[in-house]
Amino acid sequence: MSLHVGIIMDGNGRWATRQGLSRAEGHRRGAAVVRRIVEAAPGLGVGTLTLFAFSSDNWKRPGREVSWLMRLFRDYLRDEAARCVETGVRLTVIGRRDRLGPTLRSAIERTEALTAGGATLHLRIAIDYSARDAILRAAQCLTADTVPSRESFSRLLAIVDHGGSHAPPVDLLIRTGGERRLSDFLLWECAYAELCFLPVMWPDFGPELFGQAVSDYHGRERRYGALPDAAAS
Ligand code: IPE
Ligand code: IPE
Ligand code: MG
Numbered sequence: 728m729s730l731h732v733g734i735i736m737d738g739n740g741r742w743a744t745r746q747g748l749s750r751a752e753g754h755r756r757g758a759a760v761v762r763r764i765v766e767a768a769p770g771l772g773v774g775t776l777t778l779f780a781f782s783s784d785n786w787k788r789p790g791r792e793v794s795w796l797m798r799l800f801r802d803y804l805r806d807e808a809a810r811c812v813e814t815g816v817r818l819t820v821i822g823r824r825d826r827l828g829p830t831l832r833s834a835i836e837r838t839e840a841l842t843a844g845g846a847t848l849h850l851r852i853a854i855d856y857s858a859r860d861a862i863l864r865a866a867q868c869l870t871a872d873t874v875p876s877r878e879s880f881s882r883l884l885a886i887v888d889h890g891g892s893h894a895p896p897v898d899l900l901i902r903t904g905g906e907r908r909l910s911d912f913l914l915w916e917c918a919y920a921e922l923c924f925l926p927v928m929w930p931d932f933g934p935e936l937f938g939q940a941v942s943d944y945h946g947r948e949r950r951y952g953a954l955p956d957a958a959a960s
Contacts, residue, residue, distance in 0.1 A: 729772055729773065729774025729775070730771075730772055730773045730774060730775070730898045730899060730941070730944075731773075731774065731775040731776075731777070731894060731895045731896065731897050731898050731899075731916075732768070732773050732775070732776050732777070732897070732898065732899045732900075732901065732941070733776075733777045733778075733779070733897045733899070733900045733901070733912065733913050733916070733917065733920065734764070734776070734777070734778050734779065734900075734901045734902070734903075735779045735900070735901070735902035735903070735904075735909070735910060735912055736757060736760075736761070736778060736779060736780065736903060736929045736932075737902060737903055737904030737905075737906060737910075737928075737929060738903050738904030738905065738927070738928030738929045738930070738931075739753035739754045739756070739757040739928070739929050739930060740753050740754075741753075741904070741928055742756070742928035742929065742930045742931065743756075743930075750792060751792070751795045753930060754795065754796060754799055755799065756930035757929045757930050758799055758803055759930075760929060760930055760932055760933065761778065761803070762807070763933055763934055764776075764778075764932070764933075764934065764937055765807075765816065765848070765850055766814070766934070767934035767937055767938070768848050768850075768937075769847050769848050771937065771938055771941045772941065773848065773941070774848065774849065775848070775849045775851065775894050775895060776848060776849070776850050776851065777821070777851040777852075777853060777894065777897070777913065777916075778850070778851070778852050778853065779853045779856065779910075779912045780796075780800060780852050780853055780854050781796055781800070781822075781853070781854045781855060781856070782853075782855075782856060782857060782910060782911060782912070783822070783823065783855050783856060783857035783860060783911070784857070784910070784911065786826070786855075797827070797828060797831055800831055800834075800852075800854060801830055801831045801834045804818075804831075804834040804835060804837075804838045805834055807838070808837065808838045808841050808842065811838070811841070811842045811845060811850070812841055812842055812844075812845070814845075814847060814848075815845045815846055815847030815848065816842060816845045816847060816848045816849075816850050817842050817843060817844070817845030817846070817848070817849050817850065818838050818839060818842045818845070818850045818851075818852065819839055819849070819850070819851050819852075819889065820835045820838075820839070820851070820852050820853075820854055820889065821851050821852070821853050821854075821856055821861075821888040821889060822853050822854045822855040822856030822857075822861075822888060822889075823855040823856075823857075823860070824855070824889065826855055827854065827855060835854075849894070851894060853912070853913075856888070856911075856912070857911050858909075858911050858912055858913055858914035858915065858916075859911055859914065861884055861887055861888050861915075862884070862914065862915055864887040864888075865880060865883040865884045865886075865887050868883050868886070868887065869883075880915075881893045881894075881915070881916075884915060884916075894916065896916050896917075896918065896919065896920070897913055897916045897917045897920040898920060898921065898944065899920060899921050899923060899940065899941065899944045900912075900913070900917050900920040900921070900922050900923065901923045901925065901937075901940050902922075902923070902924050902925065903925050903927050903928060903929045903932050904925075904927075904928055904929060905924070905925075905926045905928075906924070907924045919949065919951055921944050921947050921949065923940045923943065923944070925940070
């Protein structure tokens with residue numbers, strides 16, 4: 728069964744500062760890592776990969792850093808669209824779109840349209856994303872005469888967040904950069920996710936560490952509140 732992996736790509740700024748480089752350079756290196764991770768994902772049994780690129784709280788950063796990031800996202804989409812088509816990657820962007828600039832918005836729409844047929848990997852990039860805001864927006868769509876199920880609510884979440892077809896629950900959540908928090912990422916989808924917090928900064932992450940995290944995941948027992956197999960029988 729293919730996995731849904733979520734990644735909080737944290738640590739670009741600290742990585743750069745430690746090397747005496749600008750934070751912008753850290754983000755640029757971070758984008759190069761994204762390419763390698765996306766390439767490695769299908770071979771590791773990952774069918775859906777959701778990457779946290781920009782949180783709704785990241786608007787609080789200095790304007791210069793925000794503009795640099797927005798330009799980086801636009802360039803990434805422009806440069807990667809053809810490769811995604813070639814490799815069967817369907818790319819969608821989740822999060823709010825109304826606060827993004829028109830060039831980035833049209834790059835998103837263009838890439839989503841071009842890659843819509845991809846069946847090898849569903850790559851979801853979270854930009855201006857807040858899980859709490861998404862849950863609130865989905866809740867606003869509920870009507871008094873329908874009792875939502877978890878499945879129907881997940882579908883609503885996909886609609887309010889432009890995710891297209893709804894993503895399965897997250898199996899494995901990886902956060903680089905040493906912090907042990909979710910920072911408002913996929914709160915609903917991570918209900919039973921296995922968590923993996925790594926001290927390594929995102930620019931130093933790569934396919935090898937990704938592979939290790941996935942194989943560590945396969946060694947875990949997911950019980951969903953039930954008893955371990957041995958105890959139950
Ligand atoms: C993650 O790296 C990327 C974004 C939030 C856009 P940071 O920029 O948060 O890097 P640190 O945490 O300051 O090192
Ligand atoms: C989370 O990282 C958001 C992304 C990686 C895009 P932050 O650096 O914004 O999170 P906090 O502020 O440390 O919680
Ligand atoms: Mg950070």
